[in-house]
Amino acid sequence: MLSNSRPRQILFLEHWLRAAAAADASQTPSPAAAAPPPSAAVILRSWADLRDPSADPPRLLSALLTLSRGRSALHVSDPQAKLLLSLLPSSSPDAFPLVLSLLYTYLRKSSRPSPPLLLSILSVSSSFPPSTHSILLLGALSASPALPASALSPCLDHLCSFLDSSLPAIFRDADLLPEFLAGIGYALSRLEDDARLGKILNFLFRIWSAEAGGIRPSLSHGLMVLRLFEWCTSGFLASRSWSRIESLCGEISANRSKSRGNFAPLLVLMAPAGVLRAFRSNRVEIDPRLRKSIEESISYVAECTISRIGTDSGSNVSDDSHVLLQCIAIGLAQCGSISFNASVLRCLCLSLLNEVFPLQYFFRMSLENVNENSATCKAKEHLGSALFKEAGAVTGVFCNQYASADEVSKAMVENHLWDYSQEVYSNLRLAAWVHRGKSDELLGDLEKIAEAAFLMVVVFAAEVSKHKLNSKSSHEFRPEVSSRILVAFSCMEYLRRVRLPEYTEAVRRAVLTLQENADSCVSFVESIPPYTELTKAQGSIILERMRYIWSQDEVQTSRILFYLRVLPTCISFVPTSLFGKRVAPTMFLYMQHPNEKVTRASHSIFVSFVSSGKDSDQDDRVVLKEQLVFYYMQRALQVYPRITPFEGLASGVAALVRHLPAGSPAIFYCIHSLVAKASDLCGKAMSEDPTMWKNWEGSSGPPKKVLDLLLRLIYLVDIQMLPYLLKQLAEFIIQLPKDGQNALLDEMYFQVAESDDVTRKPVLVSWLQSLSFICSQKKASSTTEAAEKHGISVPNNDSLSWNRTSARL
Secondary structure, eight states: OOOOOOGGGOSOHHHHHHHHHHTSGGGOOOOOOOOOOOOHHHHHHHHHHHHOTTOOHHHHHHHHHHHHHTGGGOOOOHHHHHHHHHHGGGOOTTTHHHHHHHHHHHHHHOSSOOHHHHHHHHHHGGGSOSSHHHHHHHHHHHHOTTSOHHHHHHHHHHHHHHHHHHHHHHHHOGGGHHHHHHHHHHHHHHOOOHHHHHHHHHHHHHHHOTTTTOOOOOHHHHHHHHHHHHHHHHHHHHTTOHHHHHHHHHHTSHHHHHHSSSOOHHHHHHHHHHHHHHHHHTTOOOOHHHHHHHHHHHHHHHHHHHHHHOSSOSTTOOHHHHHHHHHHHHHHHHHOOOOOOHHHHHHHHHHIIIIISOHHHHHHHHHHTTTOSHHHHHHHHHHTSHHHHTHHHHHHHHHHHHHTOOHHHHHHHHHHHHHHHHHHHHHHHHHHHHHTTTSHHHHHHHHHHHHHHHHHHHHHHHHHHHHHSOTTOTTTOOTHHHHHHHHHHHHHGGGOOSOOHHHHHHHHHHHHHHHHOHHHHHHHHHTSOOHHHHHSOOSOHHHHHSOOOGGGOHHHHHHHHHHHHHGGGGGGGSOHHHIIIIIHHHHHHHTTOSOHHHHHHHHHHHHHHHHOOOGGGHHHHHHHHHHHHHHHHHHHHHTTTTTSOHHHHHHHHHHHHHHSOTTOHHHHHHHHHHHHHHHHHHHHHHHHOTTGGGGOTTOOSHHHHHHHHHHHHTTTSOTTTHHHHHHHHHHHHHTSOHHHHHHHHHHHHHHHHHOOOTTTHHHHHHHHHHHHHHHHHHHHHHHHHHHHHTTOOOOOTTHHHHHHHHHHO
C-alpha cells in the first residue's frame, strides 16, 4: 500500500513524492546505508564553526554537511537563517547548495519566519544558479504565508525562470524530478493568478511531452503526480479555496489539455486522480459538475490508450501504453470508483491481466531462461511493486465499472477473463512441471502472483454471477455464463488455498443454473480435457522432451478434481453418449490416482451416474451402466487396498446392486470379483499371519472390509441374485481353515439373528445351518483321510446327507 500520511502534515514535499515513487519497487534505487543523525553537541559545534570568522572552507563545508545530515530533526532560527544568508556570497560551489538546503529547512519548519528575512532571501535569489535546490527554496518561499503579497509575483517569476532553465537537466536525469515537482507544488499552493497557474502547469506538461522531447513516463512518475495534486488540493480544501480548486481542475481538464501544444497523457490522467483522492481522504463532497469534468479527463486518456492499443488483448502494446494502463489501474485504485466508461473498463481489464498479474510474461521468461536468475529477480520485484500491492483495490474498481457497464462491454471483459484463466492453467501446468524440484524459489514466486490472480478471478466471477445467473433478473439472465465460470474456476483450482465466500456463492449460482439448463451442463462437460490430453504431454515441445507422468501433474489433477466434484450435482443432465465419451475415461483414469481425494471423487462420479436416470434415454443409460461396471470392478479392485479407498468401493458396489436391473450380468460379475478379491486377500493375509482368524472380530484390515461388504450385500441384492451370492460365499467359506470358517459363521449367525427381514431370514437360517453342517463334514472328512493314511478304518454313514446338503446349498 502507498503511504497514507496526511498531505498537509508533510514538511518536505520532495521526500513525500520520492517515497511515493519508491512504492513502485521496479523503480526503487538500491538503498544506501543511512548515516546516523548527528548528536545535539555535534550540531551545536557545527553552528559554532559557521560563526567562527577564522574557519577555513573545508571546516565550513564539514559543518554544513553535518547540519544537512540532521535536517529532519534540525530547527533553524531567524538568527541562524541570517547567518546562512551571510555565507551565501562566499560559499564554494560545494557549500552553496548546502546553504540553500538549510535555508529551505528554515522556511518549511519555522512557524513564524521573519518577513524582512524572507525579502532578503528573495533579493539574493536572482544570483542563484539553476538547480533543484534553488527551485525548492523559491517554491517554499512563495508558499510561505509570511512573504508579503507584493513580493509573491517577483518570487514566482524567479521560480519560473529556474524551472525553465532546469528542464534540460530533468530530461537528462529523472532522479531530480521529486525536487522539481515539489517546487511547483509549493508555488501552486499560493497561486491565485490563473495566467501564472497555466504557465507553471505548462512546465509539468513539458516534462512528459513527446513534442518537447520530454522524458519517458513511468509508473513512479505517475505516483508522484498523483501525490503532488493530492497535496495541493488538500491544502485548498483546508483553506476552503473552492475557486482555486476549480481553476486547477480547469487547467488539467481534457478540453484544456487538447488545446495545449504539449500533451502529456500521464499528467492528464494522474492529476485528476490526485484531486479526487484529496476529496476522498478529506471526506469532502465534490461538486457533481467538477466531478464530471475530472472523470472526463480520466476517460479521455483511457480512450486514447485503447485507440493506441487497438483491438488486441493488450499483449503487443507499446511501452507508453503499458505505463498508462498501470497508471489507470493504480490511479483509480487510489481515488476510488468513477462513472462507467467503456474504455476505462477495458483499460482496467487489460491492466489487471497484463500489468497487475502479468503471468504470461513471467511464464514465458521462466521457460526461455530456465537456468538464469532473471525471471526470479523480475518476479520478486513485481511482488514488491505498488501495482501488485494495489491488486485488491484495482479489482474492486474494475468490478464496480463492470456492474454499471452495458451488455457489449460486459461480454468483452468476461471473455478476456475466461480466456486468461485458461492461459494461466496451460502455462502454470507447464511451469510447475519444468521447475518443480529445480527452481522452487522461482515457482513459489510465480504461484504467489497466480494466487492473487485467482482471487481476482473469483471476485469478478462472483460479480458476474450476481448479474447474469440471477433468474429473477430476466433481462440479464444468461445461463450459458455458468459453464464459463465453472471452467474458469477449474483452471484456477490449483491456486485455491482458502475457502472464500465469493467463491462459494459463485459456484452455488453456477451449479444451480446447470441443474436447470441442460445446454449449459453439456457445455461444461464438453470442456473436460480429453483422455489423450490428460495422459500425454501434447502441445508443448518442452513437455514432450521430458518424461511426463500424468499422476504427478498437480495442476492438471486439481482441475480434474474440480470437475469430479461438480459433476455429481448435475449428472442427470449429462447425455449418456457424452458421459461415455468424455466423463467415463477420465473417471476411470483418476480412479487409480495416488491422491485419495481424487479417487474418492472418481468413485462418487460412478455412484452418481449409476444412480441417475432420464426417461428419454433410460435404455441406453442402463446399457452403458452395465458396460461400465465390468471395468469399474477391474480398476477398483486392481489397486485395492493400495489406492482404492474402501468407502469409495463400497458406495460404488452398493449403488450398482441397487440400481441395475435384477439379474444383470454386471451384478453377477461384481459378486464374483469381490469373492475372488476376498479369497486373494485372505490368502496373502494368512501367509503373513497364520493366527489372523483368532483376532478376526476386532480386525479392520482389507480382508475383513471386503468380507463385511459381501455380507452386507446379502441384504442389498435383489432376491433373484441372492442364491448366486450365497453359493459364492459358501464356496469361499468352505475353502477356509477351521478358524476362518468358525469366525465367519459366528458373524453371519449374529447378523441373521439381528435381522428383521422376514423375506430373507428364513432362507438365510436354513442356508447357515446347511453351511455349518458342510463345514463340520469337511472337518470329519479331513479326519477320515488322515486316519486312512495311518491304516485306520472310519465308517462313512453320512455321505448321503453330505450330498443332499451340498445340493441344497
